[in-house]
Amino acid sequence: MSYEEVEVLLRKLCGADGTSGAEGNAATLACELLNEYMPAQFDALGNIIGFSGEGRSILLDAHIDQIGLIVTAVDEDGFVRVAAVGGADRRVMPAARVTIHGKEKIPGVVTSTPPHLAGPDDEGKVPPFDKITIDIGMTKEQADLLVSPGDRITMNGSFIRLAGNRIASPCVDDRAGVASVLRCLQLLKGKKTCKLDVMFSAQEETGGSGAATGAFNAQSDEAIAIDVTFAKAPDTGSGIFANLGDGALVGYGPSLDYAMSKKLSSIARENGIASSPEAMGGRTGTNGDDIQTAGKGIRTALISIPIRNMHTAVEVVDLADIEETARLLAAYILERSANDA
Amino acid sequence: MMLETVRELCNLNGISGRENRIRDYIISKITGYCEYKTDPLGNLLVFKKGKKTANHTVLIDAHMDEVGMIVTGIDSDGCIRFAKVGGVDSRVIIGRNVYIGENCVPGVLGIKPIHLIKKSEEGDIPSDKDLYIDIGAKNKEDAEKYVMPGDEINFESNFSVFGEGFLASKALDDRAGCAVLIDIIRSETEYDCRFSFSVQEEIGTRGAATAAFSSEPDYAIVVETTTAADISGIKGADRVCICGDGGAVSFMDRSTVYNRDLYLKALETAKSNGIKAQTKTRVAGGNDAGAIHKSRGGVKTITVSVPCRYLHSPCCVCKLEDIESTRDLVKALATEFAK
Numbered sequence: 001m002s003y004e005e006v007e008v009l010l011r012k013l014c015g016a017d018g019t020s021g022a023e024g025n026a027a028t029l030a031c032e033l034l035n036e037y038m039p040a041q042f043d044a045l046g047n048i049i050g051f052s053g054e055g056r057s058i059l060l061d062a063h064i065d066q067i068g069l070i071v072t073a074v075d076e077d078g079f080v081r082v083a084a085v086g087g088a089d090r091r092v093m094p095a096a097r098v099t100i101h102g103k104e105k106i107p108g109v110v111t112s113t114p115p116h117l118a119g120p121d122d123e124g125k126v127p128p129f130d131k132i133t134i135d136i137g138m139t140k141e142q143a144d145l146l147v148s149p150g151d152r153i154t155m156n157g158s159f160i161r162l163a164g165n166r167i168a169s170p171c172v173d174d175r176a177g178v179a180s181v182l183r184c185l186q187l188l189k190g191k192k193t194c195k196l197d198v199m200f201s202a203q204e205e206t207g208g209s210g211a212a213t214g215a216f217n218a219q220s221d222e223a224i225a226i227d228v229t230f231a232k233a234p235d236t237g238s239g240i241f242a243n244l245g246d247g248a249l250v251g252y253g254p255s256l257d258y259a260m261s262k263k264l265s266s267i268a269r270e271n272g273i274a275s276s277p278e279a280m281g282g283r284t285g286t287n288g289d290d291i292q293t294a295g296k297g298i299r300t301a302l303i304s305i306p307i308r309n310m311h312t313a314v315e316v317v318d319l320a321d322i323e324e325t326a327r328l329l330a331a332y333i334l335e336r337s338a339n340d341a
Numbered sequence: 342m343m344l345e346t347v348r349e350l351c352n353l354n355g356i357s358g359r360e361n362r363i364r365d366y367i368i369s370k371i372t373g374y375c376e377y378k379t380d381p382l383g384n385l386l387v388f389k390k391g392k393k394t395a396n397h398t399v400l401i402d403a404h405m406d407e408v409g410m411i412v413t414g415i416d417s418d419g420c421i422r423f424a425k426v427g428g429v430d431s432r433v434i435i436g437r438n439v440y441i442g443e444n445c446v447p448g449v450l451g452i453k454p455i456h457l458i459k460k461s462e463e464g465d466i467p468s469d470k471d472l473y474i475d476i477g478a479k480n481k482e483d484a485e486k487y488v489m490p491g492d493e494i495n496f497e498s499n500f501s502v503f504g505e506g507f508l509a510s511k512a513l514d515d516r517a518g519c520a521v522l523i524d525i526i527r528s529e530t531e532y533d534c535r536f537s538f539s540v541q542e543e544i545g546t547r548g549a550a551t552a553a554f555s556s557e558p559d560y561a562i563v564v565e566t567t568t569a570a571d572i573s574g575i576k577g578a579d580r581v582c583i584c585g586d587g588g589a590v591s592f593m594d595r596s597t598v599y600n601r602d603l604y605l606k607a608l609e610t611a612k613s614n615g616i617k618a619q620t621k622t623r624v625a626g627g628n629d630a631g632a633i634h635k636s637r638g639g640v641k642t643i644t645v646s647v648p649c650r651y652l653h654s655p656c657c658v659c660k661l662e663d664i665e666s667t668r669d670l671v672k673a674l675a676t677e678f679a680k
Contacts, residue, residue: 079573089455091466092436095654097499097509107503109656111572112433116625117579124466126432133573135650135658137504158497160438160447162477163487168438168449234420234473235453245479285456308475310456312436314449316475 003165003319009033009182010167010322011159013175017101019068019085019152020206021046024101026171030064030178030200037185038198046202047214057195058333059220059298060184061211061287062177062227063204066170067311069129069153071100078140079133080108080147086205089311090126096313097156098134102147107156108134157313165319166244172315174204176305176322177226183326184333194337204287211287215294222260222299224332225288226325228317229278231306242306244316247274247324251302255283255292260301264332271331274324278304303328343668344661346370346523347500347508350516354440354495356409356426357541358383363405367519367538371526375536384552387526387536395532395679400558400640401525401671402549402629403518403565404542407511408653410434410494412441415485419478421448423494427543431466433654434496439474442492448476496655506660507584513657515542517647518564521668530672532679542629546596549629553636560603560678561642562671563630566659567591567621569648578622581648584660587617588645588667593624596631603643603678610673617666621646641678645671 012033018026023046031048034040040050048064051057067086074080080100084090094112099105111133113122134153136143157170178200185198197218202210204227215223230236231244242249250264261277268275283289284302292300303325308316355363364385371377375389385405408427415421421441438449451473455463474494478484500510522536535556540548553561567589571580582589590607592599611618634642647667650658 075573077573087455089436089452090464091432091452091455094430095433095651095656096436097656107501107509109509109651109658112430112651112654113572114568114570114581114652115430116568116581116623117570117575124431124468126464126466128464135504135572137507137658139505142505156499158438160449162447162449162475163483164477164479166477168447168475168477230454230457233451233453233475234416234418235451235467235471236457237453240457309436309449309451310454312452314436314438314451316449316451316477 003323005186006179006183006319006322009179010175013178014159014169014171017154018065019154020065020203022152023065023202027064033182034198043214043217045210045213047210048200049214049218050198053193053195055194057197057220058336059197059199059215059218059223060181060329061199061201061223061225061291062181063174063287064178064200065202065205067205071147071149071151071153073149074140074143074147076140078138078143079135081133082129082153084129087311090129092312093132094126098153099156100147100151100153102151104146106136106146108136111135155313166316167319168314168316170313172307172317173228173310176228176317180226180322180325184329187326187330188333191334192337193333201287208287208290212290212294215291215298219295220298223291224301224303225286225291226303227286228307228310229304230310231308233308242278244306245318245320246276247321248328249278249304249306250275251284251304252277253280253284255289256302257299260299264301264328267331267335268328273327273331275328343520343524343665346520347517347664350519351500351510351512352498355406356493356495357406357544359493360405360540367523370523374526380551380555382548382551383540384548385538386552386555389526389530389534391530391532391534393532397559397679398535398557399675399678400535400537400553400556400561401522401675402537402539402561402563402633403522404515404539404629405519406541406543408543409496412488412490412492412494414490415481417481419480419484421474421476421484421488423474428653431469431472437655438497440495441488446476446487448474451475506662507658508661509656509658511655513649513659514566514652517566517659517664521564521664521671524668525672531676534675539629546629546632550632553633553640557637558640561633561640562674563628563633563642563644564667564671565628565644565646566649566652567626567646568652569650572650581623582619582621584648584663586619587663588670589619589621589648591621591644594626596627597634597642599643600641603641606677607643607674610677611670614673616669618670
């Protein structure tokens with residue numbers, strides 16, 4: 001299989017920028033893409049939400065925001081001081097290229113301390129975010145004209161086609177999820193379904209405020225959150241079981257609706273869709289947690305797409321896993337719709 | 342012109358021992374302006390006729406190679422293991438993409454997600470033995486279709502111009518120096534002059550040793566890049582040198598105690614010609630001068646360096662105007678020494 005449709009979607013989505021609370025052109029793009037299937041709009045917190053069809057409703061959620069940095073100040077030497085937005089990884093910062101979304105897009109380089117100034121305790125260590133600065137090649141006077149506290153900063157990176165069907169890119173978390181939902185809508189085109197509530201939520205990386213409020217507004221009968229999870233890599237150790245390319249990971253855990261989880265697994269089996277169970281002992285660490293407790297409560301399931309190097313500019317995903325997730329979503333929706341009728 | 346040359350040089354890949362693409366490019370730029378030959382190690386040795394015959398042989402040197410990595414093996418799960426070529430700090434390569442071998446197979450340096458790291462270890466870099474490159478291969482057999490041990494591993498260049506006249510790229514060390522030499526060779530010079538585009542500087546100035554032997558100079562000028570630590574919060578001499586203040590002249594580093602007369606002459610020549618220059622204010626680093634000054638019966642040697650931030654990273658930063666000031670000073674010094 002070529003997975004061309006999924007690749008096209010993912011490439012577009014990963015090429016856009018949108019850190020939590022400033023989902024920017026990523027949100028605009030996702031809204032346009034969703035509009036091809038249903039009327040979509042922004043809500044108060046920046047979620048993109050679209051509704052289509054009648055009857056029982058299923059909410060599909062994937063978050064549109066990405067991790068990044070935020071400008072806290074421009075120091076006297078013209079270097080930009082920062083804080084993390086979401087779980088940014090400082091180990092990949094030194095000498096990294098970034099873009100400051102100020103009055104215009106400003107290229108910058110994260111400073112790295114030369115060896116001669118490093119103390120014995122600095123060996124193999126990276127400073128905390130409040131000690132990290134960004135070099136934009138300007139004096140303070142020049143910088144102040146273009147950069148202000150609150151401006152967002154994204155990590156630069158490329159959308160790279162690796163061997164097989166694998167991609168390395170920034171913000172695969174969770175544009176892979178958004179791509180799987182859009183691909184699912186592609187697969188369902190022309191087919192009669194139950195009511196679909198589709199949400200590309202804001203602010204997942206900073207705590208799920210978007211999903212909580214969006215799900216409250218949607219008042220759906222059930223929900224499926226689609227996010228990324230850890231794929232096995234040489235350094236992930238025991239406890240990480242998912243392999244890239246193994247398909248959609250169906251979540252099982254105390255906060256997830258057991259019947260929905262089992263239904264997803266059986267539908268995958270019946271339709272020849274690659275999937276594996278992924279179990280967690282408590283909350284899921286995804287929007288599923290916030291959707292579950294929205295309003296009077298929503299029965300919620302979780303499907304995860306395995307990726308490597310989460311929260312770096314080289315998140316690796318297998319296109320097959322996005323396609324299988326889309327197929328599983330579509331098959332589940334069709335079965336639910338048939339039972340409804 | 343200078344900007345384009347630096348850009349084109351930085352966009353080429355050439356770790357130590359794989360300088361062929363750099364050499365071919367340089368030859369294409371200097372053909373018609375000089376005589377040249379390639380020595381057994383791969384150094385490109387140049388003789389340029391000036392308006393006058395030189396009384397002393399002057400050699401101007403810059404190295405062609407850059408830091409990077411080399412494939413050492415492939416694990417059963419298809420991950421690529423590697424050794425560093427030259428002084429690469431792990432802190433600046435993790436989470437980056439790289440290109441492997443002559444066919445530029447893309448790969449990434451993975452890292453265990455921050456979520457799976459203990460709070461107390463969040464700032465710790467994995468040790469070298471735990472680093473690996475992921476090319477997307479399913480297993481060893483799959484990876485072997487694309488990569489073999491000995492393949493070179495190059496950073497992505499992404500050459501760009503930013504801020505107030507700054508350049509950002511891999512390999513500015515020492516393609517900035519190569520660009521200076523190319524520019525001088527293509528210009529009219531007062532005196533005959535020799536040049537060496539040297540190989541294997543980053544693994545211990547291997548090429549410069551034989552280049553100097555064959556060139557038999559009386560004087561040598563090494564054109565390099567050196568650490569500029571003129572970043573946020575760092576003051577005074579700790580900055581080593583400052584972007585925008587011109588070529589940095591060395592009095593001593595880890596490989597060479599420079600000839601004092603030449604050091605003073607360099608600063609004086611800069612002043613009398615109105616060329617920006619500065620003193621490198623720290624005894625640190627080393628370069629081809631370490632090999633050249635010990636060549637044959639000894640060579641009076643000086644180094645002029647372009648100040649460069651984040652040296653040996655995939656994103657070195659320097660100023661175009663410093664490359665031009667360095668060129669002007671090197672050219673003026675070559676004339677002085679040849680007299």
